[in-house]
Amino acid sequence: MDATFCYATNPCIKARNYVFFSKNYTKTSAIAEAAIAIPKRRSKRIPQTELSVHGIPSTDLLVQEIVRRQSQKNNLTGLDGSRGCSYPPMFLEEAYERCRDICAEYAKTFYLGTMLMTEERQKAIWAIYVWCRRTDELVDGPNAVHLSSSVLDRWEGRLDDIFNGRPYDMLDAALTDTVQKFPLDIKPFKDMIEGMRMDTRKNRYANFEELYLYCYYVAGTVGLMSVPIMGIAPESSLSSQTIYNAAIYLGIGNQLTNILRDVGEDASRGRVYLPQNELAKFGLSDKDVFSRKVTDRWREFMKEQIRRARYYFDQAENGATQLHKASRWPVWSSLMLYKMILDSVENNDYDNLTKKAYVGRTKKLMTLPVAYTRALMNPSTVCP
Ligand SMILES: CC(C)=CCC/C(C)=C/CC/C(C)=C/CC/C(C)=C/[C@@H]1[C@@H](COP(=O)(O)OP(=O)(O)O)[C@]1(C)CC/C=C(\C)CC/C=C(\C)CCC=C(C)C
Numbered sequence: 303m304d305a306t307f308c309y310a311t312n313p314c315i316k317a318r319n320y321v322f323f324s325k326n327y328t329k330t331s332a333i334a335e336a337a338i339a340i341p342k343r344r345s346k347r348i349p350q351t352e353l354s355v356h357g358i359p360s361t362d363l364l365v366q367e368i369v370r371r372q373s374q375k376n377n378l379t380g381l382d383g384s385r386g387c388s389y390p391p392m393f394l395e396e397a398y399e400r401c402r403d404i405c406a407e408y409a410k411t412f413y414l415g416t417m418l419m420t421e422e423r424q425k426a427i428w429a430i431y432v433w434c435r436r437t438d439e440l441v442d443g444p445n446a447v448h449l450s451s452s453v454l455d456r457w458e459g460r461l462d463d464i465f466n467g468r469p470y471d472m473l474d475a476a477l478t479d480t481v482q483k484f485p486l487d488i489k490p491f492k493d494m495i496e497g498m499r500m501d502t503r504k505n506r507y508a509n510f511e512e513l514y515l516y517c518y519y520v521a522g523t524v525g526l527m528s529v530p531i532m533g534i535a536p537e538s539s540l541s542s543q544t545i546y547n548a549a550i551y552l553g554i555g556n557q558l559t560n561i562l563r564d565v566g567e568d569a570s571r572g573r574v575y576l577p578q579n580e581l582a583k584f585g586l587s588d589k590d591v592f593s594r595k596v597t598d599r600w601r602e603f604m605k606e607q608i609r610r611a612r613y614y615f616d617q618a619e620n621g622a623t624q625l626h627k628a629s630r631w632p633v634w635s636s637l638m639l640y641k642m643i644l645d646s647v648e649n650n651d652y653d654n655l656t657k658k659a660y661v662g663r664t665k666k667l668m669t670l671p672v673a674y675t676r677a678l679m680n681p682s683t684v685c686p
């Protein structure tokens with residue numbers, strides 16, 4: 303498919319800018335296609351996020367602004383999907399079905415989490431998941447070799463279209479419906495694209511501040527996208543700002559865990575998502591990562607990294623308790639399941655250079671009732 307084809311010349315276009323995939327559509331190709339099937343648009347640069355790389359708790363301004371905009375939107379729409387949408391129901395049903403299939407195929411843990419949600423919320427999360435996955439796939443997927451800054455600029459233009467009610471394809475249409483039903487802000491979506499730009503420019507992180515910024519862009523943003531879907535408990539006495547921060551921390555914890563699980567895999571792509579100054583503090587360097595030898599120094603270094611990832615999960619926990627009661631169980635489940643990957647790195651005696659830590663299905667299923675008990679905890683039982 304031609305990377306430059308546009309609305310006007312796209313043969314797949316049906317009425318109202320919908321694009322249906324051709325008959326030989328497959329789930330996998332739909333994801334990979336994102337890298338090439340992007341309409342050419344004149345892109346407008348957005349201002350960079352206010353995040354500073356110096357000093358970690360610098361998401362405050364950003365969160366403040368998002369909370370302010372969110373509360374304006376809540377006045378207009380409510381959190382219950384009450385704003386109308388103009389797509390034919392059958393079309394949307396199929397669009398969401400495709401999102402669901404992709405989520406089930408690519409992200410078993412998240413998919414399991416969505417099984418515990420109300421229908422409206424699960425559909426919204428599938429649509430967001432698919433957009434995030436396609437965005438990541440631009441950088442990491444089979445078409446990543448075609449990636450250039452103009453591809454990301456056009457993907458961003460396509461995001462504007464989604465928020466302006468002009469979806470380009472069926473998967474985008476699901477997200478367009480979601481952003482019309484829930485008070486979602488475009489900023490975290492834009493920031494995720496910025497994270498992908500960063501990933502193409504950079505493959506080393508001098509210190510944790512730099513790594514944190516990357517983690518915010520690619521994962522903290524998912525927390526910001528999810529809270530308006532999950533909803534905050536009406537009886538919560540914590541500020542929205544605190545809860546949004548906790549959501550960012552869950553994303554950070556998840557991404558740090560991803561990084562620690564995938565050190566060996568990332569190294570084979572020439573990437574080291576570990577703070578260089580901290581490696582040095584333990585007498586380690588890239589050379590040790592590439593040699594794939596698990597030494598005592600490596601184990602000690604990993605213990606520190608795991609401790610930090612757990613810290614972010616702990617910070618997220620107070621926020622999880624403040625979510626709407628119908629959303630607490632899936633969030634607790636995904637939090638606990640992700641955290642268990644860290645246990646698994648420990649159980650592999652810190653060998654994340656030649657082994658990939660995972661959590662087995664039985665363990666996953668056994669976690670659900672425990673998460674359910676945590677989810678019963680009332681927001682008022684947590685000290686602000
Ligand atoms: C107050 C409070 C605690 C609220 C909860 C908020 C909440 C639900 C937060 C969710 C945070 C979350 C799930 C973050 C995902 C982080 C993540 C895994 C990011 C991945 C980035 C790139 O990593 P990498 O390339 O190293 O990884 P791969 O090897 O390619 O996998 C991402 C791939 C970015 C794209 C993110 C996704 C595809 C995941 C999106 C997930 C959802 C929308 C599901 C959230 C739903 C539930 C039930 C948790």
Ligand SMILES: [Mn+2]
Nearest residue numbers: 438439441442
């Ligand atoms: Mn990826």
